[in-house]
Amino acid sequence: AQTVTQSQPEMSVQEAETVTLSCTYDTSESDYYLFWYKQPPSRQMILVIRQEAYKQQNATENRFSVNFQKAAKSFSLKISDSQLGDAAMYFCAYRSHEYGNKLVFGAGTILRVKS
Amino acid sequence: EPEVTQTPSHQVTQMGQEVILRCVPISNHLYFYWYRQILGQKVEFLVSFYNNEISEKSEIFDDQFSVERPDGSNFTLKIRSTKLEDSAMYFCASSPQGRASGYFGPGTRLTVL
Numbered sequence: 001a002q003t004v005t006q007s008q009p010e011m012s013v014q015e016a017e018t019v020t021l022s023c024t025y026d027t028s029e030s031d032y033y034l035f036w037y038k039q040p041p042s043r044q045m046i047l048v049i050r051q052e053a054y055k056q057q058n059a060t061e062n063r064f065s066v067n068f069q070k071a072a073k074s075f076s077l078k079i080s081d082s083q084l085g086d087a088a089m090y091f092c093a094y095r096s097h098e099y100g101n102k103l104v105f106g107a108g109t110i111l112r113v114k115s
Numbered sequence: 116e117p118e119v120t121q122t123p124s125h126q127v128t129q130m131g132q133e134v135i136l137r138c139v140p141i142s143n144h145l146y147f148y149w150y151r152q153i154l155g156q157k158v159e160f161l162v163s164f165y166n167n168e169i170s171e172k173s174e175i176f177d178d179q180f181s182v183e184r185p186d187g188s189n190f191t192l193k194i195r196s197t198k199l200e201d202s203a204m205y206f207c208a209s210s211p212q213g214r215a216s217g218y219f220g221p222g223t224r225l226t227v228l
Contacts, residue, residue, distance in 0.1 A: 045219035100171045102160040
C-alpha cells in the first residue's frame with residue numbers, strides 16, 4: 001500500500017520570503033500522480049498543484065512550485081513571496097495511475113506566515 | 116466556476132441515530148468520493164463511486180456506511196447508527212475522470228453526542 005509522509009508538523013515563514021514543505025512517499029508503481037492541497041481554517045480542501053510522475057518537468061502554479069525527485073520519492077512544495085493568505089494546513093497526496101482513484105494523504109504541515 | 120456543494124454544513128446527532136450527508140457534485144463529473152477527517156488528523160478515503168456502484172472502499176467503510184446517487188445530481192453518504200468516533204469532517208469530492216484530481220466540497224462537520 002502506498003504511504004505519504006510529511007515530516008514537518010509545523011513550519012513558519014516571514015511574509016515575502018520563501019518556504020519549502022517536504023513530502024516523501026512510498027510506492028512500487030512507476031506511474032502515479034502527486035498533489036498538494038491547502039486547507040485554510042475554513043477546512044475547505046483547495047488543490048494547489050499537481051504533478052504527473054511520468055513528466056520530468058516540475059509543475060509550477062504562480063508562486064507555487066514543486067521539486068519532484070522520482071528516484072528519491074520526494075515531492076516538496078516551494079512557496080515563493082509568501083503571503084498572509086498562504087497560512088493554512090498543507091497536505092501532500094498520492095494517487096495511483098493503475099489501481100483505484102483514491103487519494104492517499106499525508107498527515108499535513110501547518111504553515112504559519114509572520115507579518 | 117462550478118463547485119461541489121454539501122449540506123448541511125454542520126450536523127449534530129445523538130449516538131445511535133442515522134444521518135444522511137448530502138453532496139451535489141459538479142454536473143459533468145462521473146466519479147464521486149467521500150473522505151473524512153477527524154479533527155487534527157489526516158484526510159482518509161472512505162469510498163469511491165462510479166457508474167452507479169461502489170468502485171473502491173476503505174476498511175473504515177463498514178456495514179454502517181452506505182452511499183447512493185438517488186437522482187442525477189445528489190450523492191449521499193448514510194451512517195446508519197452513529198458512534199462517537201464518527202465525529203469528523205466529511206468531504207465529498209468529484210472528478211470528471213478517474214485520473215483527474217478531485218474537486219472537494221466544503222465539508223460537513225458531523226458531531227455525535
